[in-house]
Amino acid sequence: MTPPADPAARASAGYPAHPGPVSPSLTAEDLAAVPVEVVERLRSARRVLTICHENPEADALGSALALALALEERGATATPVCADPVPVLYDFMPAIDRFWTEPDPAVDYDLIVVLDCGELERVGPVLATHRELFGRVPIVNIDHHKSNPRFGAVNWVDPAASATCEMVTLLLGAMGVPLVTGGRAVADALMAGLVMDTATFQHPNVTPRTLRVAADLVGAGAPLSTTSRLLYRTKPDVQLKLFGRVLGRLESELDGRLVWSTLTLDDLSATGAVPAYSEGIIDLLAQAKAGEIALLLKEQPSETRISIRTRDGGPDAAVLAGRWGGGGHARASGATVPLPLAEATAEVLDAARRMLAADVPVATREPATAQPPRPQRAASAEPAA
Ligand SMILES: [Mn+2]
Numbered sequence: 547m548t549p550p551a552d553p554a555a556r557a558s559a560g561y562p563a564h565p566g567p568v569s570p571s572l573t574a575e576d577l578a579a580v581p582v583e584v585v586e587r588l589r590s591a592r593r594v595l596t597i598c599h600e601n602p603e604a605d606a607l608g609s610a611l612a613l614a615l616a617l618e619e620r621g622a623t624a625t626p627v628c629a630d631p632v633p634v635l636y637d638f639m640p641a642i643d644r645f646w647t648e649p650d651p652a653v654d655y656d657l658i659v660v661l662d663c664g665e666l667e668r669v670g671p672v673l674a675t676h677r678e679l680f681g682r683v684p685i686v687n688i689d690h691h692k693s694n695p696r697f698g699a700v701n702w703v704d705p706a707a708s709a710t711c712e713m714v715t716l717l718l719g720a721m722g723v724p725l726v727t728g729g730r731a732v733a734d735a736l737m738a739g740l741v742m743d744t745a746t747f748q749h750p751n752v753t754p755r756t757l758r759v760a761a762d763l764v765g766a767g768a769p770l771s772t773t774s775r776l777l778y779r780t781k782p783d784v785q786l787k788l789f790g791r792v793l794g795r796l797e798s799e800l801d802g803r804l805v806w807s808t809l810t811l812d813d814l815s816a817t818g819a820v821p822a823y824s825e826g827i828i829d830l831l832a833q834a835k836a837g838e839i840a841l842l843l844k845e846q847p848s849e850t851r852i853s854i855r856t857r858d859g860g861p862d863a864a865v866l867a868g869r870w871g872g873g874g875h876a877r878a879s880g881a882t883v884p885l886p887l888a889e890a891t892a893e894v895l896d897a898a899r900r901m902l903a904a905d906v907p908v909a910t911r912e913p914a915t916a917q918p919p920r921p922q923r924a925a926s927a928e929p930a931a
Pocket of ligand 1: 605606662690708709710743
């Protein structure tokens, strides 16, 4: 359902006549993307549970928090919930301490808004422990995952949105809630989600609308540069030491088309790093100039975890990962090889070599002057590969 084009009819349906100072960069078309039924449900709700997925990241947290604060601004009661405690990484987000890990037992909710959840089960164990609540109270489902099965009473699923926070920014515009609500808490939270899911506007999921949304958030005071630094360019010293060890062992062959390195259990004990600190190393390996396949082989106690990145126009990373039952996207994937590190390395390198050998070199595959346009990739944040 889209809002009526006629301004008077739009106004009577509850939409602002024009974005005005609330969201000055958004177009009428941007606001028309917000289903009328979503706006109506949120306008009439009095006691709202906003809930995001377990193991949260910034888009999940930012969308659930910003919407809760905006609903409070309108006089409703709202509880932002995430089944897991908020990771300390997100301490910089104002009002992040508002999150609960359970619904507030003192509140008789009349609406549940599920945000950034590709399926309802993503809300985590809270679904099982509050099954009666989730069965009785209407659910508004706001998400940008293409595979979302539309589990809500009202569903707004927009795979063209870079982030659920992009959608919530549109929603606030449609509801006429200023982005400066809550000091900067709303704008900061929404910007964190945009930065997270676009890798600071670097992924191909960024559209002109994403940038209009971002413009309004910056205009409302959201600290884009600081948010990007904290989410993507800040690491514990021991993590940098871990990167150094792994990058120092970089190897390449086939004129640099295949690059790889290993991360051993000894690397972790020697640096004091935890396994999660390996996040990001594969993306540095993938920066190798001639690399078409980048591999990171991570030693586990009895098996080996591999992360794979491939260049645009190069081999399909998901196909390679699929040899060991893994998966992901064409450019980023991962798998677990049921072998110790040395044997897994030999097997994975062999498969990668054969994949590259089956292909002619990129330089002769396409005339340099007449490259066809690249297909649009269905991209969002990369999988935890
Ligand atoms: Mn998201």
